[in-house]
Amino acid sequence: MEKLTNRSVVASDKKMTFMERIYVPAILKGMSITITHFFKKKTTINYPEEKREFSKVYRGQHVLKRDDEGRERCTACGLCAVACPAEAITMVAAERKPGEEHLYREEKYAAIYEINMLRCIYCGDCEDACPKEAIFLTDRIVASELC
Amino acid sequence: MPLLKVTIDNVEVEVEAGTTIMNAARQVGGHIVPPAMCYYSKLEGSGGKCRTCLVRVAQGSAKDPRPMPKLVASCRTLVQDGMVVENTTSPEAMDSRQAITEFLLINHPLDCPVCDQAGECHLQDLSYVHGLEETRTVEERRVFKPIDIGDKIKLHMNRCILCYRCVMVADQITDKRVHGVLGRGDHSEISTHIQNAVDNDFSGNMIDVCPVGALTDNTFRFKSRVWFTKPFDAHRNCTKCSGKVVLWMKGEELLRVTGRKDKYGELEEFICNDCRFDHKSAAEWTIEGPRAIERHSVISQNHYGKQ
Numbered sequence: 001m002e003k004l005t006n007r008s009v010v011a012s013d014k015k016m017t018f019m020e021r022i023y024v025p026a027i028l029k030g031m032s033i034t035i036t037h038f039f040k041k042k043t044t045i046n047y048p049e050e051k052r053e054f055s056k057v058y059r060g061q062h063v064l065k066r067d068d069e070g071r072e073r074c075t076a077c078g079l080c081a082v083a084c085p086a087e088a089i090t091m092v093a094a095e096r097k098p099g100e101e102h103l104y105r106e107e108k109y110a111a112i113y114e115i116n117m118l119r120c121i122y123c124g125d126c127e128d129a130c131p132k133e134a135i136f137l138t139d140r141i142v143a144s145e146l147c
Numbered sequence: 148m149p150l151l152k153v154t155i156d157n158v159e160v161e162v163e164a165g166t167t168i169m170n171a172a173r174q175v176g177g178h179i180v181p182p183a184m185c186y187y188s189k190l191e192g193s194g195g196k197c198r199t200c201l202v203r204v205a206q207g208s209a210k211d212p213r214p215m216p217k218l219v220a221s222c223r224t225l226v227q228d229g230m231v232v233e234n235t236t237s238p239e240a241m242d243s244r245q246a247i248t249e250f251l252l253i254n255h256p257l258d259c260p261v262c263d264q265a266g267e268c269h270l271q272d273l274s275y276v277h278g279l280e281e282t283r284t285v286e287e288r289r290v291f292k293p294i295d296i297g298d299k300i301k302l303h304m305n306r307c308i309l310c311y312r313c314v315m316v317a318d319q320i321t322d323k324r325v326h327g328v329l330g331r332g333d334h335s336e337i338s339t340h341i342q343n344a345v346d347n348d349f350s351g352n353m354i355d356v357c358p359v360g361a362l363t364d365n366t367f368r369f370k371s372r373v374w375f376t377k378p379f380d381a382h383r384n385c386t387k388c389s390g391k392v393v394l395w396m397k398g399e400e401l402l403r404v405t406g407r408k409d410k411y412g413e414l415e416e417f418i419c420n421d422c423r424f425d426h427k428s429a430a431e432w433t434i435e436g437p438r439a440i441e442r443h444s445v446i447s448q449n450h451y452g453k454q
Contacts, residue, residue: 077260078372082448093369107293108261108369131260 059122059137061146062115067105073134076110080126080135088119089126105132117146151228155179156236168221168232169200173411180411181234182244182273184251184358185310186222187413193315194222197308198247199273203240206231218243241277248277254289255359256305257282264360266373266445269412270308291336296326297345299365299424300354304336307361313337313353320417321347337361348387351423355406355414366424367395367403374445376402378438383431387419393438394429401429410441 019025045052064074076093094111096104103109124137150161155172156179162171170188172180181202186194194200200222204215209229218240221232234240252274259265291304309328314337317324325347326339339345345353354362376395383390395403404423406414426432440447 075260076369077265078375079260082372082374082445087449093371095369106258106261 054139058139059124059127061138061140061142062120062126063136063138063140064110064113064134065136069102071101071103071105072109073105073132074110074113075106075108075132075134076113077131079129079131083125083129085123085125086116086119086121088116088121090114090116117142149228151226151230153226153228153230153232155232156234162226164225166226167194168202168204168219168224168226168230169194171226172221172232172234179234181221182269182276183222183411184269184273184308185312187312187315187356188411189413189417190312190315190319190356193310193312195220197251197310199244199251201240201243201247203233203237204230205233205237244277245279248274249279249283251308252278252282253284254305255308256288256290258306262303262306262360263363263367263369263373264306264357267412268360269358270306294338295365296337296339296362297350299420300345300350301363301365301368302337303361303363304338305361306359307337308359309335309337310358312356312358313362316353316356316417317345317347317350320349320352323347348419348421349417351420352406352414352417354423355408358412364403364405364423366427370402371397374448376446377450378440378446380407380435380438381432382435383422383426383433385419385422388422389416389418390422391416392418392422392432394432394434396429399429401427401432407438 064072067073076091078091081087081089081091090112091110091114092112093108096107096109122137126135127137148164151164151166152159152161153168153171154160155168155175158175158179160171160175162174166174169181169183169186181200183194184197184199186197186200198220200220201218202221203218204224206212207215207230208227212229221234251270255270259268259271262268265271289305293301293303293305296302311328314324314327317326325344326337328335329338329340330336351364354364357363373395376397379394379396381392381394383392391407392404393407394401395405404418404426406416406418406423409415440450
């Protein structure tokens, strides 16, 4: 059969030579690989103290924004929920009552807006679908207790 | 009586005398049917108001083959033998439809995210096909406060396109009309003059007949978006109407009851207010099965039926 890669080695149970039997050269070879890694650049960072630079299009924690006057932008139109491929978003709409005009921009608002963070795949489709520019996926890291 | 031969968008069809171009096109079906915002086949005298169904008549008849000088409203123009009609094949008619759509939207608040009709709105469908991407007007729009014109009917006059369908429903289905169009021209508005006056048994049909979200069901107000509910055909024994309805369910919850609409958005049968508003539990209905919804409709989004 044709080999798939050139990395495969044919296993054999031939007798080991003297050099192979004393193991020391193999141990030294392994140690040298380990020790060279001490002097290489670290791939990890000390997270809370140091922070990585994020891409501009990073998609993290969701927020529902308010407008300049502090009124809720979301009108519970359900377009984010219908766009969501993971079906993570559910909402319950309510009607704005007279006197609440400073709280909600439109006559309908989302009384409950839930995102199932276990289902969310952070694709950002909800952000694209939103006609009111209400939902955004910010650069904030999602807290571990949320997902 | 001999049948008249009409050609609509290169499709030949034979219809009886006295048929309108719209109904002749509906006999063919498909994309050549002009859109209708005000014409309603079950309502006598409807049509001719919204102008969305304008088509070009390239040949008046076999005897007089001259084209008609202007675009004609297909819902009101009767066919003649040998008539050649251009709907989608005429750039002139398509241009006018775009302009009409812009005119219909001139005072429209564009509040689809709030409106309960979104998803089953004819104006939404029309502007999706023929509308412009951006509004070109800068003038202030007419603004009205939403009012309750009946116990369970909400009127958003902002969204109204003055198609007069609800007026005709009140005239022809109910025994007494208590609402109508007040004012003239730019000032026309649908109203009752006195709030909470519409209480006829069949008044709820004006909700279904309304092509836009001007008249909406107060019992369904902001409960759910249309596309999160699942429609089921159902019936019950009703002494007032046929009792054949569509139930809009969200899980086990019955959110809304409407009449059954055909593919042109017209009610198959008018239903009474008892069925529409007062029986909001699934146990009171005999469910026949899920209602077939066009696959491309937003209502069939995210509904995973058994294949």
